[in-house]
Every structure is written in C-alpha cells, then in structure tokens.
Amino acid sequence: MIKKQKGEQMKTLVLFSHSYYDKSSVNKALLEALSKEQDFEIHNLNLVYPNDKINIKAEFEKLQNANRILVQFPLFWYSTPSIFKEWQDEVLTPIYEQKLDFLKDKKVGFVVTAGGSVSDFKELDNACESGIERTMFALNTSFEGVDAKIVKPFVIFSANANNLPLEAYLDYAKNF
Amino acid sequence: MKKLLILLAFVLSVNVFANEAKVKTLVIASHPYPERSTFIKALEQAARSVKGVAVRNLESIYGYDTRAIDGTKEREIMREYERVVFLFPTHWFNITPMMKAYLNEAWGSVGPGLWQGKQMLVVSTAAGGASTYGKNGRIGAQLKDVFLPMKASALHCGMEYLEPLVFESVNRAELENYKKALIERLMQ
Numbered sequence: 362m363i364k365k366q367k368g369e370q371m372k373t374l375v376l377f378s379h380s381y382y383d384k385s386s387v388n389k390a391l392l393e394a395l396s397k398e399q400d401f402e403i404h405n406l407n408l409v410y411p412n413d414k415i416n417i418k419a420e421f422e423k424l425q426n427a428n429r430i431l432v433q434f435p436l437f438w439y440s441t442p443s444i445f446k447e448w449q450d451e452v453l454t455p456i457y458e459q460k461l462d463f464l465k466d467k468k469v470g471f472v473v474t475a476g477g478s479v480s481d482f483k484e485l486d487n488a489c490e491s492g493i494e495r496t497m498f499a500l501n502t503s504f505e506g507v508d509a510k511i512v513k514p515f516v517i518f519s520a521n522a523n524n525l526p527l528e529a530y531l532d533y534a535k536n537f
Numbered sequence: 538m539k540k541l542l543i544l545l546a547f548v549l550s551v552n553v554f555a556n557e558a559k560v561k562t563l564v565i566a567s568h569p570y571p572e573r574s575t576f577i578k579a580l581e582q583a584a585r586s587v588k589g590v591a592v593r594n595l596e597s598i599y600g601y602d603t604r605a606i607d608g609t610k611e612r613e614i615m616r617e618y619e620r621v622v623f624l625f626p627t628h629w630f631n632i633t634p635m636m637k638a639y640l641n642e643a644w645g646s647v648g649p650g651l652w653q654g655k656q657m658l659v660v661s662t663a664a665g666g667a668s669t670y671g672k673n674g675r676i677g678a679q680l681k682d683v684f685l686p687m688k689a690s691a692l693h694c695g696m697e698y699l700e701p702l703v704f705e706s707v708n709r710a711e712l713e714n715y716k717k718a719l720i721e722r723l724m725q
Binding site: 380412413437438439440441442443444446447449450453454495496498499502503505506 | 569601602603604628629630631632633634635637638640641644675676678683685686687689690
C-alpha cells in the first residue's frame with residue numbers, strides 16, 4: 362500500500378484509454394495486474410463513455426479525489442486515443458480556463474505501450490526529431506498548463522502480451 | 538465608371554477561376570466545437586473556393602461519434618487525391634478527437650500502401666502566441682513543430698510532409714490574410 366502521510370492512503374486515478382479495447386491484449390493484461398493492487402482506481406474512458414459523451418462533473422470529482430494520476434494508453438499514429446484527446450478538450454480546458462486546482466501539484470505519470478521497437482523510434486528521431494519523446498511533449502505541456510507535476514513516462518516498446526515487463530510496470534505505477 | 542466596374546468584375550472573376558490547385562487535393566477539416574469556430578470555418582470555405590480541392594468536414598459527416606467513421610469509404614475517396622490537407626484548430630497541442638479517429642480508421646491496419654507518395658499538409662490555428670510558442674514561449678517549441686507526430690506518421694507511410702501552414706494568436710482582423718495564405722498554399 363502506498364502511503365501519502367502516516368495513516369493516509371495515497372489514491373491513484375488511472376486514466377486509461379484504448380480505441381480498440383476489445384481487441385487489446387497488452388493493456389488488458391497490464392490492467393489486470395494493476396487491478397490486484399490496492400489504492401488504484403482504474404477509469405477506462407472507452408468503457409465508461411462508449412458514445413464519447415464525457416461527464417465533466419464526474420471527471421472533476423475523480424480528479425479532485427485522487428492524489429496522483431496515471432495516464433495509460435497504447436500509442437497509435439504517435440498520439441493518444443481520440444477519447445483521451447476529447448477528455449483533454451472537455452475536462453482540462455475548463456480546469457485551465459477557470460484556474461481550477463484539481464491537478465495542482467499532483468503528480469501525473471504515463472504508461473505508454475507501443476508496437477514499434479526502440480530502434481524504430483530511434484530511426485524516426487533521426488528522420489524528424491519525433492518518436493516517443495515528441496509524442497509525450499504535447500501531453501506534458503498540456504498537464505503542465507494546469508500546474509500538474511509531470512513524471513518521466515514508462516514506455517513498453519515492442520509490446521507483446523506474452524512477454525510483458527509486469528514487475529517494472531507495477532513498480533512504476535506504485536512509485537512514480 | 539460603369540465600364541470600369543464591369544472591367545473590375547471581369548478581372549475579379551478571372552481571378553476566381555485562376556484559383557486552381559496544381560495537385561488534386563482533399564482537405565480533411567475538423568473542429569470539435571463548430572458553433573464556436575470562426576477561423577477554421579472561414580478557412581474551410583476558402584479551401585472550397587479553390588478548383589481541384591475537395592473538402593470533407595468530419596463533424597458534418599460523422600457527428601462526434603469517433604466510432605462512426607467509415608474507414609473503407611474514406612480510403613476509397615483518398616485514392617483519388619495526391620495531397621491531403623489536415624485543417625483543424627490546435628487545442629492542447631494536438632489534432633482534434635475526430636481527426637485522431639479518422640487516422641485510426643482510415644489509416645488503421647492498411648499499412649502505408651495507399652498513402653505512399655502522397656503529400657501531407659497540416660494547416661492549423663492557435664489562440665496562443667509568443668508567450669506560448671517559440672524559443673521564449675512556455676513550451677519552447679514553435680507551433681509548426683508541435684505536429685511532429687503527424688510528420689512521423691507521414692514519413693512512416695512514405696508520404697512527403699510539407700511545411701505546415703500555421704497561424705498563431707489568431708485575430709479576426711487578419712482573417713482575410715489567413716484565407717489568402719491558405720489559397721496560395723493550395724494552389725502550389
């Protein structure tokens with residue numbers, strides 16, 4: 362169990378999104394492992410909002426009640442799933458515009474799964490300074506805009522359900 | 538005076554017909570809040586005025602349902618064009634939800650084949666200016682470089698990634714200039 366202060370539980374909200382969750386094997390396995398841990402609330406945006414209509418008030422409450430946030434998604438086209446972009450537009454925008462403090466000084470960690478290998482991304486880095494770091498850039502900048510504390514992402518390259526670094530993943534989730 | 542006006546009208550009409558894209562172009566336009574859109578709406582209209590350019594507005598066609606996009610149909614349409622233009626407002630340093638869904642559905646699992654050799658042009662507007670973008674801005678990167686994931690996707694598919702056309706600190710007084718700039722790029 363993660364402790365915030367003596368006697369107080371640290372609650373982590375897992376903001377998870379996956380455009381094709383029914384076909385997922387990697388992220389399903391990761392979440393299954395994480396669901397056995399205490400103090401994580403797994404919030405699967407695609408399952409909660411199948412029609413893409415985000416309940417902003419409910420999202421505010423979840424953020425307010427969490428001590429830290431773990432954003433997890435598979436990388437498609439070097440970017441986040443569409444529902445997560447919508448979550449940013451719908452939820453982060455009013456937080457930013459109305460200067461709400463739901464995320465202020467809270468740690469935000471990222472778990473990203475990618476089908477490509479490390480060298481695939483290195484090639485892209487050389488070709489156009491892109492790759493994984495650049496993908497994280499938009500997200501980091503967004504969360505910094507609402508005064509959250511960004512933590513370096515945990516990236517699983519060449520992600521394969523039969524060979525997942527579960528221990529390292531759980532270690533990151535607990536200790537980021 | 539009347540003659541002069543007729544002459545002027547003639548010159549203007551010739552100018553309108555002169556707006557023709559050299560490369561057959563498909564504009565994929567998207568705005569998550571169309572009722573609040575000023576710049577994207579105007580730029581979309583400007584694009585429609587150019588001969589050889591077709592525009593598909595994702596929200597007009599599919600609403601806001603990211604599952605509604607017909608990937609097969611979008612790929613069929615794309616076959617007819619040599620250049621794709623992505624037109625959207627920059628919110629949170631990224632493309633719109635529907636545009637991301639379009640990439641997933643239209644590009645999805647087909648691999649690079651369809652896109653090989655085509656050109657990609659990103660056209661975007663941003664409310665933020667120098668305090669956000671550029672070396673001295675909060676994010677320390679230029680707006681045009683925010684879209685490197687699009688560039689990476691383009692290169693992955695064997696496309697030619699054109700220099701993005703971006704407008705920072707958008708301002709209504711400049712709208713005609715933005716439209717002109719877009720039309721010029723479309724005609725290239």
